[in-house]
Amino acid sequence: MVRKELEQYLEFLEISGIQDIYFSKKASAEKVITAKPSAFVSNTKGQKLEALQNAYKDCQKCELWRGRNKFVYGNGNPDAKLMLIGEGPGAEENATGQVFVGRAGQLLTKMLHAIHLRRDEVYITNIVKCRPPNNRDPLPQERAACMPYLLEQLAIIQPELLLLMGKVAANTILESRDTLTKMRQHTHLFQGIKTYVTYHPSALLRNEHWKRPAWEDLQMLQRDYEALT
Numbered sequence: 001m002v003r004k005e006l007e008q009y010l011e012f013l014e015i016s017g018i019q020d021i022y023f024s025k026k027a028s029a030e031k032v033i034t035a036k037p038s039a040f041v042s043n044t045k046g047q048k049l050e051a052l053q054n055a056y057k058d059c060q061k062c063e064l065w066r067g068r069n070k071f072v073y074g075n076g077n078p079d080a081k082l083m084l085i086g087e088g089p090g091a092e093e094n095a096t097g098q099v100f101v102g103r104a105g106q107l108l109t110k111m112l113h114a115i116h117l118r119r120d121e122v123y124i125t126n127i128v129k130c131r132p133p134n135n136r137d138p139l140p141q142e143r144a145a146c147m148p149y150l151l152e153q154l155a156i157i158q159p160e161l162l163l164l165m166g167k168v169a170a171n172t173i174l175e176s177r178d179t180l181t182k183m184r185q186h187t188h189l190f191q192g193i194k195t196y197v198t199y200h201p202s203a204l205l206r207n208e209h210w211k212r213p214a215w216e217d218l219q220m221l222q223r224d225y226e227a228l229t
């Protein structure tokens, strides 16, 4: 039975365009394959995302689960052309299960409005889905453990543009150790998707001077987004 479920799961990943999967040595088969096969044959992108969110909500692939109140998978439009990636949930997100709902989230909503986008038009998620203690940066092993979830979200949503917000998101996705200043100097390609890098909204709350360059990044992104529609 487990073998059959595993085969169906692998088939689902293949259809979704996933080429690599990462297994934690510590994870038991039960923990890795928690979803019922029916979760993987749902039709719409929204149903697929919901099924996967349910499948992973009790994940214990890294130690971040210990501080978890809610697994913060992602929110927004499953058919979005633009996907935004932040770092990891903060206290409000851990309490509610929704991404970017604290102060940084409120600023993000305003930034999106400034380029004529609503939150429900885009899809927003994070590098890690559980809150790091005291909002510290997620560790390399925590980012690696969560990466398959993000790759699945990308494979399902198939956005045409990506916005990486902050150094953690950009360093992780672009597998780069460059500074944010360097990474936001030009666009990148991630899995064939045009990818912008900008400041994390929390950084903008800390340093007003970064608002002007962040606005310039967003305006370039807006031009590309409007050319798509």
Ligand code: URA
Pocket: 086, 087, 088, 089, 090, 093, 098, 099, 100, 101, 102, 104, 105, 126, 202
């Ligand atoms: N910061 C993030 O990176 N993500 C959130 O969801 C909230 C704050």
